[in-house]
Amino acid sequence: MEPFPEAFLQKVFSKAKTEKMSTIKVELALSPYMPGDRSYPITVERGLLDSVGRRMREAGLGGRCAVITNPYVGSLYSKRLLDSLRGAGLDPVTIEMPDGEEYKTLSSVSLVYDRLLKERFERDSTIVALGGGVVGDMAGFVAATFLRGVPYVQVPTTLLAQVDSSVGGKTGVNHPLGKNLIGAFYQPKAVFIDPDVLNTLEKREFISGLGEVVKYGVIRDGEFFSFLEKNRDRLLSLKDEITRAIERACAIKAEVVSMDERETGLRSILNLGHTFGHAIEAITGYTKFKHGEAVSIGMAMAAELSFFLGLTGKDAVRRIKDLLSGFGLPVSFRGISPPDFIETMRFDKKVKEGKIRFVLVEDIGKVILKDVDEGKLKGFLSGESFL
Numbered sequence: 001m002e003p004f005p006e007a008f009l010q011k012v013f014s015k016a017k018t019e020k021m022s023t024i025k026v027e028l029a030l031s032p033y034m035p036g037d038r039s040y041p042i043t044v045e046r047g048l049l050d051s052v053g054r055r056m057r058e059a060g061l062g063g064r065c066a067v068i069t070n071p072y073v074g075s076l077y078s079k080r081l082l083d084s085l086r087g088a089g090l091d092p093v094t095i096e097m098p099d100g101e102e103y104k105t106l107s108s109v110s111l112v113y114d115r116l117l118k119e120r121f122e123r124d125s126t127i128v129a130l131g132g133g134v135v136g137d138m139a140g141f142v143a144a145t146f147l148r149g150v151p152y153v154q155v156p157t158t159l160l161a162q163v164d165s166s167v168g169g170k171t172g173v174n175h176p177l178g179k180n181l182i183g184a185f186y187q188p189k190a191v192f193i194d195p196d197v198l199n200t201l202e203k204r205e206f207i208s209g210l211g212e213v214v215k216y217g218v219i220r221d222g223e224f225f226s227f228l229e230k231n232r233d234r235l236l237s238l239k240d241e242i243t244r245a246i247e248r249a250c251a252i253k254a255e256v257v258s259m260d261e262r263e264t265g266l267r268s269i270l271n272l273g274h275t276f277g278h279a280i281e282a283i284t285g286y287t288k289f290k291h292g293e294a295v296s297i298g299m300a301m302a303a304e305l306s307f308f309l310g311l312t313g314k315d316a317v318r319r320i321k322d323l324l325s326g327f328g329l330p331v332s333f334r335g336i337s338p339p340d341f342i343e344t345m346r347f348d349k350k351v352k353e354g355k356i357r358f359v360l361v362e363d364i365g366k367v368i369l370k371d372v373d374e375g376k377l378k379g380f381l382s383g384e385s386f387l
């Protein structure tokens with residue numbers, strides 16, 4: 001493997017090195033429906049939790065705020081966050097929702113509305129989402145809809161939430177008929193990421209988030225992918241490289257979201273691995289794999305399909321699979337028949353005119369969207385992995 005050039009490291013991460021902190025901006029186009037500048041900063045810094053209050057003030061947010069969290073994350077981090085908010089003169093209340101994907105529902109949202117109304121929250125009050133993607137998605141949806149929209153900030157506490165769900169403005173809840181079916185695009189005012197909170201995250205949750213980090217390298221930045229390869233063990237043990245990895249992942253997501261806020265085109269490259277991954281999650285009842293694990297298998301399969309279709313070489317596929325499995329992520333799953341796989345993927349929203357749409361790999365750092373014929377797909381799924 002090519003050694004990672006130090007000059008590149010200096011260039012990409014010099015800001016982080018000198019300032020011990022990095023702020024990335026999500027630039028958004030002006031919208032006739034939501035006047036004003038909706039662009040917002042993502043700040044990544046170790047220990048940031050203690051200065052969220054001051055930074056909210058600097059972002060023009062003050063007064064009353066509701067910290068939405070769950071009992072476990074709350075027990076770990078609420079006190080520090082509340083101290084920081086009060087220290088900056090804000091007036092916070094805490095609202096807890098039960099921990100778990102099964103509570104990402106309209107019923108939970110309704111309970112939060114009840115509380116906000118009882119507390120007489122107004123349109124200038126701020127929602128603060130403290131937690132993983134479940135809390136973030138639901139709190140964002142509350143913010144999008146309460147009094148027709150109030151400001152909110154994200155304080156994501158899982159790696160997945162830090163590099164993915166807290167950035168980009170997709171908010172929402174699940175419906176009995178499917179995940180994330182009810183929601184809104186609604187951008188936060190700021191995202192505050194403290195990599196130190198990952199120390200308490202279960203290892204499997206952390207590794208699952210690394211799957212999404214790898215994804216950013218594959219879709220947009222070969223040099224970042226090499227950085228991940230080179231620093232695998234340091235990332236796994238949460239050394240400083242994790243801050244850099246979060247920054248770069250957020251910068252890539254910010255760039256893609258800036259260009260296509262509502263997923264009418266480019267943004268769908270963020271779905272690399274998700275067409276296979278969603279099918280695997282659905283067929284295994286959402287219990288066998290964590291989301292990032294299913295996406296990891298999906299990414300490995302998308303890479304193999306790309307090779308099968310003659311779009312990429314073996315080396316790219318091998319590197320993707322090696323990096324994922326080096327992080328401890330699964331890269332294959334047997335036991336789903338090709339017809340079941342195809343049938344399940346047909347229900348995915350990326351199906352167009354009978355063909356199934358995939359994000360496929362041309363090279364590490366470069367992907368394309370392609371509609372794949374079901375016959376070819378069946379041939380691919382029926383064959384053996386070539387590695």
Ligand SMILES: NC(=O)c1ccc[n+]([C@@H]2O[C@H](COP(=O)([O-])OP(=O)(O)OC[C@H]3O[C@@H](n4cnc5c(N)ncnc54)[C@H](O)[C@@H]3O)[C@@H](O)[C@H]2O)c1
Nearest residue numbers: 072099132133134135157158160161164165170197200201
């Ligand atoms: N909005 C988006 O763009 C987007 C993108 C991807 C995923 N999602 C959504 O994100 C959700 C998954 O998010 P997730 O993976 O963060 O899961 P999660 O929010 O359920 O968190 C996983 C577990 O980790 C615990 N936890 C959180 N932070 C912790 C910490 N610092 N220390 C110890 N424990 C901690 C939580 O209490 C929970 O039990 C799904 O609902 C998915 O649909 C949204």
